[in-house]
Amino acid sequence: MAMKTVIILGAGFGGLTVATDLSTTVREGVRIVLVDRKRKFYECALNLAVMTGELVDTSLAEGDISSLAGRGIEFISEEITGIDTSAMTVTTESHSIRGDFIVVALGASYVPEQIPGFAENAYNLYDGQEVKELAAALNNFAGGRIAVLVSRTPFKCPAAPYEAAFLIESLLRKKGIREKCTVDMYTPEWAPMPVAGDAVGSEIVGMLRDHNIGYFPDHMVLKVERGRMEFETDEAEFDLLVGVPPHESPSVVSKAGLTDATGWIPVDGRTLQTRFPGIYALGDITSIRLHNGMSLPMAGVFAMNEGLAVASSIASSLSGSGTISGFEGDGFCFIEVGDGMAAYGSGNFYARPRPSIELASPSAEFKKQKDQFAAMILESLRKE
Numbered sequence: 001m002a003m004k005t006v007i008i009l010g011a012g013f014g015g016l017t018v019a020t021d022l023s024t025t026v027r028e029g030v031r032i033v034l035v036d037r038k039r040k041f042y043e044c045a046l047n048l049a050v051m052t053g054e055l056v057d058t059s060l061a062e063g064d065i066s067s068l069a070g071r072g073i074e075f076i077s078e079e080i081t082g083i084d085t086s087a088m089t090v091t092t093e094s095h096s097i098r099g100d101f102i103v104v105a106l107g108a109s110y111v112p113e114q115i116p117g118f119a120e121n122a123y124n125l126y127d128g129q130e131v132k133e134l135a136a137a138l139n140n141f142a143g144g145r146i147a148v149l150v151s152r153t154p155f156k157c158p159a160a161p162y163e164a165a166f167l168i169e170s171l172l173r174k175k176g177i178r179e180k181c182t183v184d185m186y187t188p189e190w191a192p193m194p195v196a197g198d199a200v201g202s203e204i205v206g207m208l209r210d211h212n213i214g215y216f217p218d219h220m221v222l223k224v225e226r227g228r229m230e231f232e233t234d235e236a237e238f239d240l241l242v243g244v245p246p247h248e249s250p251s252v253v254s255k256a257g258l259t260d261a262t263g264w265i266p267v268d269g270r271t272l273q274t275r276f277p278g279i280y281a282l283g284d285i286t287s288i289r290l291h292n293g294m295s296l297p298m299a300g301v302f303a304m305n306e307g308l309a310v311a312s313s314i315a316s317s318l319s320g321s322g323t324i325s326g327f328e329g330d331g332f333c334f335i336e337v338g339d340g341m342a343a344y345g346s347g348n349f350y351a352r353p354r355p356s357i358e359l360a361s362p363s364a365e366f367k368k369q370k371d372q373f374a375a376m377i378l379e380s381l382r383k384e
């Protein structure tokens with residue numbers, strides 16, 4: 001069999017899953033090339049543990065991508081500068097590679113500069129460095145107004161800012177300064193995690209109320225100043241601001257003509273194929289429309305499950321078997337609520353006429369499972 005080349009762009013949750021799964025299922029006749037500007041995978045879900053001080057040594061949240069060479073995966077650590085969809089060629093700073101298959105798993109980029117004053121006045125919850133500064137600021141916090149702000153939708157991990165609010169509230173109680181503080185959450189969404197449906201949203205609103213966290217939905221921020229946020233219809237003051245920045249797709253994919261009017265890459269929800277033969281896209285960079293008209297949320301668990309579907313599809317093309325295990329829309333997430341507890345949401349996002357999601361009440365067992373899930377992801381990278 002002639003050697004075929006699979007180029008995987010992005011070594012995050014999705015790209016790593018495709019690379020490692022293909023390397024175990026297809027042992028001959030394939031060259032697997034993985035490209036990412038970063039040399040190390042960073043498990044960003046652990047930002048919450050960094051914020052609370054539960055995780056201090058952040059090297060424990062990292063994995064060395066080049067260790068995959070032992071599994072026959074070539075790793076190029078360079079900026080991807082071009083994708084030619086007709087020549088099936090990818091260019092980086094010093095390479096030009098032709099692929100038989102191209103898998104685009106470049107995730108979502110942060111653009112805090114879209115909101116005037118955001119970068120100067122908010123701690124970016126999604127940035128590995130800023131979250132360390134946030135941990136120090138929370139440690140020194142003696143009382144006042146803390147606000148958690150979602151600036152725009154869509155954003156990665158719809159639960160993460162809610163978890164941040166719960167964890168901060170719990171931290172303030174542990175510090176014995178809860179009565180001297182307010183914790184408020186502002187978001188342009190009309191409800192928490194709206195894609196999961198009204199029942200899940202109401203349960204989370206109830207949990208916020210139980211923790212005395214102020215909830216301000218339908219709040220689209222226009223600008224942030226020192227100690228003050230301006231929204232479309234009103235304003236609010238804060239002493240410490242924790243923010244989720246606007247997201248957009250990396251410019252290399254729009255330049256390649258892969259995105260649509262949403263700014264993200266449209267794909268077949270089951271096979272993850274783009275409209276270009278041989279080119280797949282998965283994870284945060286895609287737009288998958290659900291039966292309720294909303295989009296599949298950006299989450300690592302989807303990127304990984306989609307990665308398995310893409311690997312299966314490529315393996316099937318290589319072997320000519322014709323059988324693939326497509327992505328069926330299943331997903332789950334843990335929602336930390338502080339005090340060592342987490343709730344658990346799970347279900348099927350492709351269900352008709354709307355996603356079918358259930359939320360199980362917080363327990364210490366779910367928090368343990370969340371930690372085990374994070375450890376399992378890093379472990380899979382360290383495995384020879």
Ligand SMILES: Cc1cc2nc3c(=O)[nH]c(=O)nc-3n(C[C@H](O)[C@H](O)[C@H](O)COP(=O)(O)OP(=O)(O)OC[C@H]3O[C@@H](n4cnc5c(N)ncnc54)[C@H](O)[C@@H]3O)c2cc1C
Nearest residue numbers: 010012013014037045080106107157283284299300301303
């Ligand atoms: C604080 C936080 C908590 C989260 N918690 C959870 C959780 O509990 N559960 C869950 O399921 N999800 C969670 N997520 C979401 C999850 O991390 C993302 O959905 C997931 O990383 C998406 O995977 P991906 O492969 O699509 O993209 P990514 O993992 O973002 O990978 C994209 C890769 O592409 C590379 N790249 C981009 N452009 C270029 C370029 N031009 N050249 C070279 N390389 C490039 C990047 O360096 C990156 O490594 C969380 C996210 C955050 C920020």
